[in-house]
Amino acid sequence: MSLVAGVRETAIVAAVAVLAVLGAGLWAGRDLDSWEYWLPIVVVVPGGIAAVLGTLVRRRLRRSARDLHAAESRLEAILHNLDEAVMVNDANGRFVYANPAAARLVRMDSAEAMVSQPPGAVMELFEVTLEDGTPVDLDDLPSRRILHGLPAQPTLVLNRVLATGEERWLLQRATAVLDDDGELALVVSVVEDVTQAKRAERAQRLLADAATLLAAAERAEAMIEGIEGIVVPRLADGCAITLGEAGGATASAPAEPGRLLVVPVTAGARRLGTMRLTAETPRAFDGDGAVLAEELGRRLGAALHAARLTAERAEIAHTLQAGLLPAALPRVPRWQAASLYRPVGEANEVGGDFYDAFPTPGGWTIVVGDVAGKGPRAASLTGMTRHTLRTATRLTGRLVHAYAELNQALLGEPSLSLCTVGGVRLADAWARIVSAGHPLPVLVRGGVATPVGRTGPLLGAYPESSWPEISVDLEAGDVLVLYTDGVLDAVGDAGERFGEERLLAALTVAEPGAAGAVRAVGEALDAFAATGQRDDTAVIAVAWEGVLEIREELPATQIAPAAARRAVRGCIDGAVPRELLDRALVLTSELVTNAVRHGGGAGPVDLRARVGTTALRVEVRDSGNGFVPGPVTPGPEGGWGLALVEQAADRWGVEPGTGTAVWFEMDLVDAPGAGG
Amino acid sequence: MGTADEEFTVDVRRDGDRTHVAVTGELDLATVPRLAQAMREADDMATVVLDLRDLRFLDTSGLRAVIDEDQRATAAGRRLQIVRGPAAVQRVFSLAGVEDRLPFVAGES
Numbered sequence: 001m002s003l004v005a006g007v008r009e010t011a012i013v014a015a016v017a018v019l020a021v022l023g024a025g026l027w028a029g030r031d032l033d034s035w036e037y038w039l040p041i042v043v044v045v046p047g048g049i050a051a052v053l054g055t056l057v058r059r060r061l062r063r064s065a066r067d068l069h070a071a072e073s074r075l076e077a078i079l080h081n082l083d084e085a086v087m088v089n090d091a092n093g094r095f096v097y098a099n100p101a102a103a104r105l106v107r108m109d110s111a112e113a114m115v116s117q118p119p120g121a122v123m124e125l126f127e128v129t130l131e132d133g134t135p136v137d138l139d140d141l142p143s144r145r146i147l148h149g150l151p152a153q154p155t156l157v158l159n160r161v162l163a164t165g166e167e168r169w170l171l172q173r174a175t176a177v178l179d180d181d182g183e184l185a186l187v188v189s190v191v192e193d194v195t196q197a198k199r200a201e202r203a204q205r206l207l208a209d210a211a212t213l214l215a216a217a218e219r220a221e222a223m224i225e226g227i228e229g230i231v232v233p234r235l236a237d238g239c240a241i242t243l244g245e246a247g248g249a250t251a252s253a254p255a256e257p258g259r260l261l262v263v264p265v266t267a268g269a270r271r272l273g274t275m276r277l278t279a280e281t282p283r284a285f286d287g288d289g290a291v292l293a294e295e296l297g298r299r300l301g302a303a304l305h306a307a308r309l310t311a312e313r314a315e316i317a318h319t320l321q322a323g324l325l326p327a328a329l330p331r332v333p334r335w336q337a338a339s340l341y342r343p344v345g346e347a348n349e350v351g352g353d354f355y356d357a358f359p360t361p362g363g364w365t366i367v368v369g370d371v372a373g374k375g376p377r378a379a380s381l382t383g384m385t386r387h388t389l390r391t392a393t394r395l396t397g398r399l400v401h402a403y404a405e406l407n408q409a410l411l412g413e414p415s416l417s418l419c420t421v422g423g424v425r426l427a428d429a430w431a432r433i434v435s436a437g438h439p440l441p442v443l444v445r446g447g448v449a450t451p452v453g454r455t456g457p458l459l460g461a462y463p464e465s466s467w468p469e470i471s472v473d474l475e476a477g478d479v480l481v482l483y484t485d486g487v488l489d490a491v492g493d494a495g496e497r498f499g500e501e502r503l504l505a506a507l508t509v510a511e512p513g514a515a516g517a518v519r520a521v522g523e524a525l526d527a528f529a530a531t532g533q534r535d536d537t538a539v540i541a542v543a544w545e546g547v548l549e550i551r552e553e554l555p556a557t558q559i560a561p562a563a564a565r566r567a568v569r570g571c572i573d574g575a576v577p578r579e580l581l582d583r584a585l586v587l588t589s590e591l592v593t594n595a596v597r598h599g600g601g602a603g604p605v606d607l608r609a610r611v612g613t614t615a616l617r618v619e620v621r622d623s624g625n626g627f628v629p630g631p632v633t634p635g636p637e638g639g640w641g642l643a644l645v646e647q648a649a650d651r652w653g654v655e656p657g658t659g660t661a662v663w664f665e666m667d668l669v670d671a672p673g674a675g676g
Numbered sequence: 677m678g679t680a681d682e683e684f685t686v687d688v689r690r691d692g693d694r695t696h697v698a699v700t701g702e703l704d705l706a707t708v709p710r711l712a713q714a715m716r717e718a719d720d721m722a723t724v725v726l727d728l729r730d731l732r733f734l735d736t737s738g739l740r741a742v743i744d745e746d747q748r749a750t751a752a753g754r755r756l757q758i759v760r761g762p763a764a765v766q767r768v769f770s771l772a773g774v775e776d777r778l779p780f781v782a783g784e785s
Contacts, residue, residue, distance in 0.1 A: 558706040561735065565702075582764040589735040593705045640736035640772065647771045 085191040127160045142174035143189040169198035214303035236277035243273035263297040267305035336543040338514035352378040353536035359669040361397040363427035368482040372418040399423045399434040410460030418460040428612035444479040449507035476546025486537040490529040517541035548611040553604040564592040590641035595622035619663035686714040694723035700730040703738030728761030
């Protein structure tokens with residue numbers, strides 16, 4: 001009701017009163033100027049106004065009271081139906097009001113029962129702790145703090161009902177209500193049960209921790225221990241995980257509900273084991289706890305299964321890798337060989353490095369190479385590469401042809417396939433270097449290390465390619481070192497590259513021989529890259545020992561053949577295969593026998609034997625006037641010896657001169673399939 | 677190490693109706709005469725067994741000597757049996773193409 005209306009009414013009433021008085025004729029005959037005229041007006045008008053005002057006020061008061069009463073009712077209805085507990089205490093701590101939710105919270109039958117309790121009595125029914133387990137002093141709760149005039153923050157506590165062991169997570173807030181003088185009149189507390197949300201949060205964290213742990217662990221033992229560590233004490237007091245399909249065995253502990261939980265460890269449909277959780281005090285293994293444990297069982301199972309697959313794959317890769325390398329370096333006559341191979345990376349990562357050594361027409365071939373990439377595809381390409389190099393070089397005798405073959409094969413692959421190869425062919429006192437995009441081999445001679453050769457393009461990149469063939473003559477003691485770029489790319493402690501300079505420096509001071517060279521490179525790498533290799537590392541060193549030769553002069557007597565055999569055996573025994581040695585001795589005996597029987601003259605028989613990389617040569621010269629060997633068909637006169645030479649030697653011939661020289665040669669490198 | 681001459685031995689033994697001639701060492705230009713001599717001493721028996729098992733070396737000198745003995749025995753109506761020697765020795769016979777033409781037998785003790 002507005003004041004304006006009140007004024008209107010007042011004005012109407014006043015006007016009516018004035019008119020009434022005037023109308024009553026009291027002033028008839030009176031003088032407008034006299035006080036007797038105005039006195040009644042002065043009395044009546046204010047009185048009328050007061051009467052009207054009084055009515056207005058009374059009416060407003062009545063309406064406010066009705067509104068207030070309605071408001072109180074609505075408020076009570078709201079508080080009554082709230083899930084949150086609402087409590088109001090006075091300045092002395094006594095309960096003024098509590099809603100039914102509050103009564104349920106403290107396990108009282110009704111709000112009235114709660115309110116009638118003395119202050120503090122209610123809280124004795126519970127054990128209250130913080131999230132980490134430290135007990136909470138009740139004076140630190142928000143309601144108490146407010147009561148004592150202290151500021152208070154919302155507080156999260158774990159509340160355990162002593163009687164039943166039940167646990168709830170409660171969030172408490174409190175506010176002060178001040179009276180008109182600014183003094184504390186009431187404390188209003190609101191307590192929210194956040195148990196569901198809190199449990200969900202802890203479950204999430206537990207699963208996240210489990211996921212992190214399982215991702216980091218590599219072995220089954222680590223996974224199992226890790227999961228047991230997560231379960232205890234967060235989910236249970238004890239946890240035992242066993243693997244094996246004999247799962248659902250009976251529990252050895254008494255099966256009290258809430259004290260033992262058994263869940264399977266599964267990977268898809270396969271059962272891998274069992275997880276047993278035990279609790280010393282009754283715990284909530286119902287609902288949430290059981291679901292969580294089952295989820296852990298599934299995650300552990302999946303991780304174990306993946307770990308097993310990884311281990312199997314590593315085994316396969318290891319087998320593959322072993323198949324990419326020759327079991328041992330073959331024995332090349334007159335060459336010493338030594339090697340070093342260090343694959344890098346996890347067992348799963350099959351490297352692309354390879355090396356190989358095989359006999360080829362006219363000598364031995366050593367290759368070292370690197371197929372780009374890692375993993376099974378690189379491994380399969382590496383196998384193909386090694387096979388192609390071996391076959392093509394054996395068939396043609398020349399590495400350039402093999403590179404051309406391999407180049408075409410790689411270009412024909414569906415996706416880009418690149419490969420570098422460094423190859424050398426070894427012969428007598430001679431080597432030929434052919435390199436396709438690969439670091440050049442190093443020649444170590446008399447303490448000086450120099451790269452030799454010239455490189456052509458890597459394989460698998462350009463259809464039109466050619467590779468220079470560079471020959472180098474060798475002296476006894478020379479060492480050729482082949483290696484993969486993993487050596488050059490090794491990273492040092494300061495982040496720098498090992499590089500060619502360090503390699504040459506290491507070889508300069510290496511001990512003599514192939515083993516010395518390989519050892520020097522290995523030690524230099526170890527000293528340089530203590531943190532580990534970046535790439536596969538392979539090093540092969542071959543040292544030329546020089547041609548093995550003997551020369552003897554034997555008296556032309558009947559014991560000369562035996563003496564010749566002894567001399568030749570002493571020279572070549574161990575340098576050639578046994579069967580070849582036997583044949584060589586027979587042929588030597590034949591030549592010397594012929595020289596003694598047919599050579600004529602009393603001069604000595606000149607015997608020379610020579611073992612090189614590819615062949616053994618024996619030459620016997622008599623001091624007679626030279627005889628031309630007859631037909632090699634054996635007959636009564638003889639000819640048996642040369643018939644045998646024809647049969648058993650790879651080449652033979654006669655050289656006239658002072659006396660007659662007959663020679664034969666036997667190859668130490670046979671057709672494909674022979675060797676080392 | 678001595679010469680083949682010194683290491684070469686021929687052992688002649690009579691056993692019932694046959695003569696055993698066992699050779700040891702290397703049979704070449706120098707030692708063939710001694711084999712020939714021993715074989716002539718064994719002429720009295722109808723069967724001669726030439727045992728090559730302990731022979732360490734044989735070249736065509738020895739080969740021819742063995743072939744000669746075979747021809748001599750045949751001509752005289754005697755029987756010659758040759759006990760095979762080690763692989764290196766037999767290889768010479770086969771390289772010369774005569775392995776099938778000589779009366780080789782397996783060894784007995």
